[in-house]
Amino acid sequence: MTTKASNRGAAIEIRSITKTYGDFRALDDVSLHVEPGEFMTLLGPSGSGKTTTLNVVAGFTDLTSGTLLVGGKNVVGVPAHKRNIGVVFQHYALFPHMTVGRNVAYPLTLRGVGKAEREARVLRALDMVKMRDFAHRYPSELSGGQQQRVALARAIVFDPPVLLMDEPLGALDKKLREWLQLEIKRIHRELGTTFIYVTHDQEEALVLSDRIAVFNRGRIEQVGTGRELYDEPSTLFVGRFIGDSTVLRGGARSDGTGTALKIADETVTTPRRLSGDVTPVMLLRPEKLSIRRPGQPAAGQNRLSGRIAEAIYLGSGSKYEVALGDGSLAIVRSSLTDESFKIGEQVDLWFDGADAKLLADDASAETTLT
């Protein structure tokens, strides 16, 4: 099965698709290219259009306009059952009146695969998800995690060139979810199938994906690897959605040397500048901020004073929420070797201007997140 893994997946080309329900634009001119065999995650808050995109690719939802190519062929108007695309649902969707074995055999029976080959392929698929011993059980006798593994076997048993997964781990608890994430990653590697994975959990997206498409209000904000999205977010929404971040807002001034923001009575600067008529804000990752007691030597070009509002012990270190002079919260991480701080304590935060991302302010970035 693994020998010709590299040429098994199909490319997916989504070209400016739009889907409207009355006045509501569920998808607004979305374009996305997925490489053959790539693990692409559609990430975003609920109602952002990621599931609608998945349903459009699966053929469950019709397009209002746009083009969709799977493996180079236009599939607009092709009904779901003729697309040969595997789908794994959040709610498992196993047929309750069939055993695990018959569930997995179902797509093969429909394709007229002979009995001997069918049985061999069912066992191979169940092997892949480590459920071989359960072939004679009914879905109601299995746990949620086991049911989802059977559903995965059923979706890959007919060797589809594309596998779609719609929040498949959403109903499972954290430990099981983390273990199954690794299983899904392994199966993707072994199959070489193109995976499109929908989730609202950014950590899950970072663990699994080759690339991530971040959705917001029916549009794609940015597509990139996890590292690109974390280090170089192109919009404030992406910066806020991926990982922890501190956003600094305040009377901005730009000149030839860079941009300065005024936070309460302190001024912070960065050599970066934004073009166009936008309000710049600074986005800082927790590890770019250093936390020090007042009076200790400087640890960067910019200093902001604040008060510890929350101290969270994480085992490998601590996370602090620091209330700044203007009332906004900064998020800082410190390792165990650093000294620890108590709630209410006065502290200084230090950072280099070059480590701050300068982005256009977008009030909706905050409202969509909460």
Place this chain on the structure above:
Amino acid sequence: MEMKPLTRAVLGLICLLVGIWLVAPTIVVAPMSFNGVKSLAFPPRGFSWQWYENFVTSPDWSSSFFNSLKIACLVAILATVLGTLAAFGLDRMRARPANLIRMLLLTPMVVPGVVLAIGIYAVYLDARLVGTLTGFVLAHTILALPFVLIAVSANLEVFDKRLETAAASLGAGALTTFRTVTLPLIAPGMLSGLLFAFATSFDEIIVSLFITNPYLRTLPVQIFASITRDADPTVAAVGTILLCVTTVLIGGGMLLLGRERRGRS
């Protein structure tokens, strides 16, 4: 809270009395059917199987029995097909018009039987359907359809439509999906509807009395005719048989519905 012994005794007595009151008519029929003499007096005197023999051998009784059987079978099939289709249609409609149509389809359960009977009789006179098999089947189907609609709708309510989406993603077209996924999962509802429909037709009397004629009599009509003419204990024998048949059918239907509900909860 613990019940006082006296309260418990009084409560038990009341329950027993109500229970006896409810099943007494049924209990009376069975012994009468074994009456040794030709009388409907209770308690019966002596013991004999002769009234059961009479039921089997008399052409009046056996022909009416087979009429009822034939009509009930046709009604069960027709009502199950129509009721299932209706349940499906209503399930996939918007809630407001669906509820309106559902109420309309259930009216035969609420409208007094006599009123229905008069209406049907009036139409049948013109349409020359009085005393015909078609007439009986059509009339009884009106009465049986609500039972199928209720049973199948209850089943569809717990049926997970997302399974149909899943089947489509695995390569099944609409018809294949219906045959391999939907139908097996709503079969219990359909079967329980079928049993209720059969029983409804098999013991229907009010409408049947209006649209019967000497050439086509159903079993309940024959019982009624017989008992108004003379005190023939054969009616008790037939009644006992009817009782057994409907108990088995309705019991089976309830069991199917109940199992379906428990299975999904």
